[in-house]
Amino acid sequence: MKRFKKAAALGLMSAMVLSLAAATGCEEKQESSMAADVMEPTEKATEPPVDKLPDITEFSAEPNGMLGRAKSLLAINDDVVGYINIDGTDVDYPVVQCGDNSYYMDTDIYGNYLDSGSIFMDYRDIFVPDESKQSPQIVLYGHNMLNGTKFTSLHNYRKDDSFYEKYPIIDFNTNYIEDQYVIFAYFTTYGDYGESAYGEEFAYWDMENMDEKEFNEFLKTVKERSFISPNIDVKYGDQVLTLQTCHMDEDNSRLLVIGRRLRDGEKPEDFIKKAAPKDESSSDDSDETDEDNEE
16 A cells, blocks of 8 residues: 555656646756656556546645645746745735746746746755754845835835734745744845945845854844844744845845744744834834835
8 A cells, every 4th residue: 555655646746747847937947857757667567557546635745745725836836935925914925946046036936027026035045844954044035116016015014113013923834834933123234245334244145054153143133233122032943034125226225024933832922012112213214115126
């Protein structure tokens, strides 16, 4: 029986590969996955072919199996790695990851050109179903558009501290597990290497493999620059989620919204109204919104 289940699962995966031949995403990855599908068998079949494979809902090694929405999205694009939603905002999108940080800046999940692009994960981040093997920091990029799409509404946090009190939770799922993150910091910073008016160099996008010392230094910088100081502890071993969008073109600045994954036993309602403005003068009340900025 175990052998049959394995064979059925492999047959299903093969069928998925064929159905995804026209899907969008990194061409190199598609070509690689399709190449394995056309290999000739090394042995003759010892069992008669199965006319119809049974429905398999939990064919992965993960205990919860693949989420239903993920199955639907992967049928469109096998670069989909998760889904993000934030109550009170317009952030409600699939998340993709490719072999670089440029492809999805102006491409939707169907492979079509789109000014606002897609929400995409840094290509260096590891975001596998086994959470113990994920990068300590996951970075997601999204444009700041005049029409309010993608990550534009993240600026609601910067403009009004009371918004954070109502909506401190980010729902961010892998294709297999539903997770939630509590926001503990947000601030504006420089979007490139080098000194700037926003403080010393802080290459937040280049910190996907931090050890404990590096993580603590990262955390110290984040808390020092944050517009808020909520009573939320963060420690090495917590996974951190950083959302990045553009702030102003003139100085190549970025808005970062940063949260940590909820631990076992924690509930979203435990964190409502934990925001405490750090310094009203450090919050930027300008309403500038840039269209289609480069990430």
